[in-house]
Amino acid sequence: MRIPARRVLADDVYEQIRALIMGDGIAPGARVNIDELARQLDVSPTPVREALARLESEELVSRLPLRGYSVTDLLNRKQVDDLYSLRLLLEPPSAALAAARMTPEFAGQIEEELATCPAAPADDAYDDYKNLTAHDQRLHELILRIAGNEAVLQSFAKTHCHLHLFRLNFQQPFGVQTITEHRAIVDALVARDEAGASAAMTAHLEIARARLLDRM
Amino acid sequence: MRIPARRVLADDVYEQIRALIMGDGIAPGARVNIDELARQLDVSPTPVREALARLESEELVSRLPLRGYSVTDLLNRKQVDDLYSLRLLLEPPSAALAAARMTPEFAGQIEEELATCPAAPADDAYDDYKNLTAHDQRLHELILRIAGNEAVLQSFAKTHCHLHLFRLNFQQPFGVQTITEHRAIVDALVARDEAGASAAMTAHLEIARARLLDRM
DNA sequence: GGACCTTTGATCCTATAGGATATTTGACGG
DNA sequence: CCGTCAAATATCCTATAGGATCAAAGGTCC
Known part of the structure; x- marks a missing residue:
């Protein structure tokens, strides 16, 4: 051992x-x-x-x-925009695929991840934000894992998007809205609603991008 | 200096x-x-x-x-399949974007790259294949560069797909057919035909995938 | 006074040696 | 005969020292 x-x-x-x-x-x-x-x-x-x-x-x-x-310098506007465009190419189709491949076991895993989210009030705002970013990363990567394409998962992971977005340090990209969007995605996934999962993921990413670009 | x-x-x-x-x-x-x-x-x-x-x-x-x-081991069937699925997510939309952003200067660059291809009969088959793979890589990356999304380009580059496919060393994925497919893609790009470029790229990748998987 | 060259200092890059860890070989006991 | 354990070997990992290169300071010539 x-x-x-x-x-x-x-x-x-x-x-x-x-x-x-x-x-x-x-x-x-x-x-x-x-x-x-x-x-x-x-x-x-x-x-x-x-x-x-x-x-x-x-x-x-x-x-x-x-x-x-x-x-390296922080991401500029164009880089953030490009990064979200990339995610929009990868994640909505993967969400559809994940919906098609959904099983009770996967559903349990993703529900569990979603449940751990709000119950993480850390001691200071910095850690709090860090924990929420980590949760968001786990959720998105879990969906890609369920979709079952390892190449897409690795490609996404290598963007290190959560890392670079975290460096921008815009507090509160996480709000009730984000939780709601996650909820919508997971609901569609568990319901095996391919089109719904794809649409929910697209909406989630586009809102996040717009919110982020507004602050730059 | x-x-x-x-x-x-x-x-x-x-x-x-x-x-x-x-x-x-x-x-x-x-x-x-x-x-x-x-x-x-x-x-x-x-x-x-x-x-x-x-x-x-x-x-x-x-x-x-x-x-x-x-x-690392060579890619197996699923990894090849996944890799092409990833490329199908990235490249057709990028080809459409490249068509929309096409300029005379870009057109010249891509026509030039296409022209250098057949005129490269190397001394031995190994180098020949290597040169053709390198040409294919340059062409595909040039299209992504024209599309203008650096994140997508980097993501594609980091798959090192040409490298890993080259390791499989299946001679003759390059034939007249591949040249023809490239020609069709470039024609649609230069004509600023977004849908045509996307479709041509999709067809090109799906044919290449099928051809490769047949031999595994 | 400004441009160019030389010299100095700082930093990186490479080589080498020794401590730490994993794997293998062999012996012992069941 | 097989599984377990211990010693020996091979290999990796880290520290240190010296050679190589770059950036900046100072001097000289025009």
Whole structure:
């Protein structure tokens, strides 16, 4: 028997740097000094380099050869718009597919996820928002998982859309409205209503995009 | 002034390992011994580790903590099927968008790319196939670039679909038929025929999928 | 005074060595 | 004979040091 996921130091460093960037411990656009970061985290530069290489793949940092890494800028209007256009290509058809493939077991899972949402009042607003974003991500990814296309799921995951939208840090994209929209999507899914699920997902994404762009 | 892209050793190592995997220098599923590979390439393990970290992001290798890297298996039937389903979600709507945004300059670029295709008889069949795959990739990515949604383009690029399909190494997915299909897509694009471009792209992808699955 | 070159400092990149962990080999007991 | 356990080997992971490169400061010439 084995502890399922043995962690190595680079994994911890990865998480810490990620938290630093997400929590604005390092400003967008700032250069990342490997040695300094290593001293700050009390490790050698080697695992820091490895962690940065991974962070580059999710575009939280960018690398210039022989010049080091720097934190990527926040998404601009066009990038947010494009990102939602991409999601509109992927998610509504996947929701329809998920409705077609719905089983009692899947229905239980998605109802459970939806139930965990409102009952998460964290200590401070920051954690609260973080938990809600994480819930939203789990719900959307669960729908893609039910749809059963691993390529679409991976493609969606690699956009790291929740991560980048979270960086924008617009409090309260979550309101009663979002919960209501989620409820509508899940209802259509459980009812095996393909067209309804697709339409509900489309409406959900378009409203979210409009709400976000209004604030930029 | 500066030589535009200064390369570091890890970049070269990355290319070499990639070529090794693509050219079956390392078999799918095989473990990758970092030290051995470093000796083989006559470098230290450090840049090899960095290169492997990058290769992991395009899923040519997978990492198990404290157990090292191994070459990923070839795509199976379902993965190929899913990959084309994903492309069918992304590319036809993007083709329609590209048709709507078509300009004389874009038209020139895409006609030029199409023209370079048949005139590439390489020395051996392997290089020939490689060149044709590269052409196909450039054409499809150019259409996404014309469509103007960077998120969709990146999402497509990160599937590394041409890379993984190339690994399957089914000679002759390229024939007169593929050229004809490309011609039809480009014609619709240049004519700013949105519905036609979308339909042509859909047909192209569905035929390619059927042809590939038949051989698996 | 401005442009160009040289030098200095900082930073990244690579090599090497040693500690930590997993896998394998062999022995022991049931 | 098979399962379990312990020692040995191989491999990975991390730390450290030095060479290589870039950016900036200072000096010289026009």
